[in-house]
Amino acid sequence: MSERWWQRSVVYQVYPRSFQDSNGDGIGDLKGITSRLPYIAELGADVIWLSPVYQSPNDDNGYDISDYQAIMEEFGTMEDFDEMLAEAHRLGLHIVMDLVVNHSSDEHHWFVESRKSKDNPYRDYYIWRDPKDGGAPNNLGSCFGGTAWEYDEASGQYYLHLFSKKQPDLNWENEKVRDEIFTMMDWWMQKGIDGFRMDVISLISKDQSFPDYEPDASGFGNHRECANGPREHEFLREMNRRVLSKYDCITVGECPGVGIEEAKEYANIDGSELSMVFEFDHVSVDVDPDLGRYGKVVPLDLPKLKSILSSWQTGLQGKAWNSLFWENHDQPRVVSRWGSDATEEFREKSAKMLGTCLHMLQGTPYVFQGEELGMTNYPWTSADEIVDCESKGNYLHFVKEGILPEAEAFDVLRQQTRDNARTPMQWDASEMAGFTTGTPWRPVHPNHTTVNAETELADPNSVFHYYQKLIALRKQYDIITNGSFELLEADHPDLFVYTRTLGDEKLLTVCSFSGKPVAWKMPAAFAAAETLISNYGEIRTDAEELRPYEAYVLRIAE
Ligand code: TEU
Ligand code: CA
Numbered sequence: 001m002s003e004r005w006w007q008r009s010v011v012y013q014v015y016p017r018s019f020q021d022s023n024g025d026g027i028g029d030l031k032g033i034t035s036r037l038p039y040i041a042e043l044g045a046d047v048i049w050l051s052p053v054y055q056s057p058n059d060d061n062g063y064d065i066s067d068y069q070a071i072m073e074e075f076g077t078m079e080d081f082d083e084m085l086a087e088a089h090r091l092g093l094h095i096v097m098d099l100v101v102n103h104s105s106d107e108h109h110w111f112v113e114s115r116k117s118k119d120n121p122y123r124d125y126y127i128w129r130d131p132k133d134g135g136a137p138n139n140l141g142s143c144f145g146g147t148a149w150e151y152d153e154a155s156g157q158y159y160l161h162l163f164s165k166k167q168p169d170l171n172w173e174n175e176k177v178r179d180e181i182f183t184m185m186d187w188w189m190q191k192g193i194d195g196f197r198m199d200v201i202s203l204i205s206k207d208q209s210f211p212d213y214e215p216d217a218s219g220f221g222n223h224r225e226c227a228n229g230p231r232e233h234e235f236l237r238e239m240n241r242r243v244l245s246k247y248d249c250i251t252v253g254e255c256p257g258v259g260i261e262e263a264k265e266y267a268n269i270d271g272s273e274l275s276m277v278f279e280f281d282h283v284s285v286d287v288d289p290d291l292g293r294y295g296k297v298v299p300l301d302l303p304k305l306k307s308i309l310s311s312w313q314t315g316l317q318g319k320a321w322n323s324l325f326w327e328n329h330d331q332p333r334v335v336s337r338w339g340s341d342a343t344e345e346f347r348e349k350s351a352k353m354l355g356t357c358l359h360m361l362q363g364t365p366y367v368f369q370g371e372e373l374g375m376t377n378y379p380w381t382s383a384d385e386i387v388d389c390e391s392k393g394n395y396l397h398f399v400k401e402g403i404l405p406e407a408e409a410f411d412v413l414r415q416q417t418r419d420n421a422r423t424p425m426q427w428d429a430s431e432m433a434g435f436t437t438g439t440p441w442r443p444v445h446p447n448h449t450t451v452n453a454e455t456e457l458a459d460p461n462s463v464f465h466y467y468q469k470l471i472a473l474r475k476q477y478d479i480i481t482n483g484s485f486e487l488l489e490a491d492h493p494d495l496f497v498y499t500r501t502l503g504d505e506k507l508l509t510v511c512s513f514s515g516k517p518v519a520w521k522m523p524a525a526f527a528a529a530e531t532l533i534s535n536y537g538e539i540r541t542d543a544e545e546l547r548p549y550e551a552y553v554l555r556i557a558e
Contacts, residue, residue, distance in 0.1 A: 006195075006250040006275055007321060008481045010359075010471045011096070011366045012045035015329045016053055016075055017061060018422050019369055021436035028424075028435070030076040034084040037091055039453065043372055043464070044471035047094040047250060049197045051329055053081065054100075057107050059166035060144075060389055061422075062098075063199060064105035068184045085192060094194035096250060101181050102200045103167040110180075111168050118155050124174045127160040128152075129210065138210040141220025145393035148223065162203060162223040164389060172204045172235055185243045195249035198274070201236070202255040202266070205229030217291045218397065227257025233265055236273040244274075251275045252323055252364075260315035267320040276321040276364055281308045283331055286338075294394035295404065297415050300338050302513050303491050310498070313362055313485035324358050327368035330390075332420045336377035339549065340515055344450065346549060347374055351463045352535035353511050353551035357496050359470040360509040360553055362485055367467065369425050373456055374463035378423050378445050380414040387442070391417035428454040469533055477532075477555075479505050494518045495546070504558035507532070511551040520546045522554075529554035 020032030030053065040048060052062035055070040062072060071078050088095050104111060113122035129137040129149075136149035137158055142165070149158040150165045160169045170177050185196065203226045213221025236253075244251060251274040253266050258279060267277045285305045288296035316322050326334035335341050339350025351374030359365050386392050395413045398404040404412075419442060426448040427434030433448040445451070456462035474480045483500030494514040500507040508526050512518050522541060531539055534552035 003481065004275070004321075005248075006047065006364060008474060009047045009094075009250070009364055010045045010474060011047040011049050011252075011323075011364060012040050012043065013049045013051065013328055013366055013368045014040075015051045015369060015422060017051075018435075018442060019425050020427070021438070021440070024436060024438040025074070026436050026438040026440045027074050029074065030071070030080040030084050034080070034087050037084070037087055037093060041091045041093060042457075042468070043367070044468050044475070045367060046092060047096055047194070048088060049096045049252075049366070050098060052098045052100055057105055057166065059105070059164050063100050064103070064107075064164070064167045065100050066105040066107040066109075068104075069187060082191075089192070094250065096195045096197050096252070097188060097193050098199060099185065099196040099201075100199040101170060102203050103161065103163060103169045106166045106168055114168075115152060115155070115159070118157070124171055125177050126168045127171050127206070128155075128157045129160070130157055139212045139215060139221045140210070140225070141216075141218050141222065143223045144390050145218070145397045147220065160206075162200075162226065169206075170204075172206075172231070173208065178235065178238065182239060182242045185239070186246075189243065189247050189249065195247075195251050195275070198251065198253045200256060201253040201274075202227040202232065202258045202262075203229075205231040205235055217295055217403070218394075224257035227255070228262050233273065236266065240271075240273055245271070249275075252278060254278045256280050260312060263312075263316060263322070264320045267316070267322065269318075269320055276323045278323050278325065278328075279312060281312070283326075291403075292394070293416055294391055294409075294412055295398060297412055300513070302493055302496065305338075306487060306490060306496055309361065310485070310487040310490070313487075317362065317484060322363035323366055324361050324363040325366040325368070326354060326358055327371045327421060328366065329368065329421045330418050331368075332416055333375055333377045334371065335374050336415070336420070338513065341376040342515075346515060347376065347451075348463055349535055349549040350515075352466045353513070353549045355463070355467055355470055356509060356533065356535065356551040356553060357511040359474065360480060360498075360500065360507065362481070362483070362500070365471075365474070368421065372464050372467040373426060373451055373453060375423075375426060375451060376445065376447060377415065377420040378443065380417070380419075383410050383413055385443070386413060386417050386419050388418040388422070391419070426452040428452050466533070466535065473532055473553075477507075478502060479507055479555075483507065495520060506556050508554045508556075509551075510546070510554075512546045512549055515548045517545045517547060519544060526554045526556060529556045531555075 017028045019028040020036050021028050022031035053075050054065045055067035056062045110122050110125045113120050114126045136147050140148040142148045144164050206226050206229050213225040216222045253274045255277040263277050286298045287293045335351045340346035398409045423442045424435035424440045424444050429449045433444045456464035479502040483502040486499045488497040496511040532553040539552045
């Protein structure tokens, strides 16, 4: 298999609502994004994944789409979109659109029709079922809390919504639905976009018997039980045949509930389905198996994280392609999560260490807006400040059902809420961080006076310039894209050490996840190696220990 262009790419994720406001309404928009494209180009990323910009009532910030071929009014117009796309291409940046087709908004005209009556021509565009024993058809829970079935009085049936009740699931069994989706995708590809990031694409094929599933801590069957359904790969291959294969595009499937074996099908390098997947194993490492993401935060078990990432590295090697990420719009800020934001020194060092650890792996790295600055979680002081429907819904459920005391539930909420990823991008030290001239829809982090793009662009030692270098290294050295992976020190509680090998060339990546010095002796083979990057400047070749959050990459070539 020859190398595909996107295997050497680095993707930058833009969450439009929080990136750059251009008209003072406090909401990021397309014109704002266009004005910041040179910044993304300067970082060195070559693909932008744009979270949804389609028309939406915003029950889930654009992940509830009411018209797939129109732009959300708050974000601008189709002309603004075209201008952004043209400008991105001029700068050598590809644009990947978010494709949310497991569900639509309940305000989409398909659903407006569908709910009118049982014999409406659009009825079968969604998943309607009769009650079972006077209640919901099965015990599936919504990802945002409560049951996944909403009862419709008028027709006496339930419709399925794995997410909010304003996000009814589309019925992929219906050929007309697939036709509509593929035609719409083709319309965007014809417009010139470069690919799709596919929202929860692993959930599109449901077991039509809708059995009851093993209940989790919420008391319901988990939505992930719907992953890899009976016709999943048939649908994706059809999509590939009818749309994707006609273009040289990049596609990434968001795949909750997908393990290594299944990923080899979704992201097969034979190109029959998608380019790559987002897996969730590694970001679930601190999630409590019983109480879930919003019930308890488990301290990071580094050997476990290493073992997960390492199995994905070796499992997919030569067979399928993976994506690499710490952050996205659904995850907390990784510095606060697995590094440290306790002091400015630790923030800067651990942000660089985490970047090193991820970017030297095999796969296509994703950088979420602000991650390249080392942005941190927001200091929330009360649940009233949270607007994210997922974390808030789960928090309220835990408190109302008495599963957790209020203070404990809030402590998890403040660390885990998706709002941590959604505070405004920090452009400069001014009052609203250069994000808006008005009142931002989410509060600006108080640390924007020091953590911001302007300051970091001016400082050659900043997290920004470090990320820029990591990205440049990937473009320069084949081994980062193609080398095979080997984990060293698998059981070490504080160090993440691995090698990459390609022919006679070898890279050694050493990362300390500890805020204290850790005993470590550099392997003799690397004593005379070249340093590709390090977060402390000079590395100490003969030292007996690593400094707090120290990270470096060494290269030898015989
Ligand atoms: O996320 C899918 C998903 O499973 C998430 O709920 C994720 O696993 C969760 O945040 C972890 O707790 C996608 C989008 O990325 C998300 O923003 C949407 O809310 C969701 O789909 C529904 O479209
Ligand atoms: Ca705006």
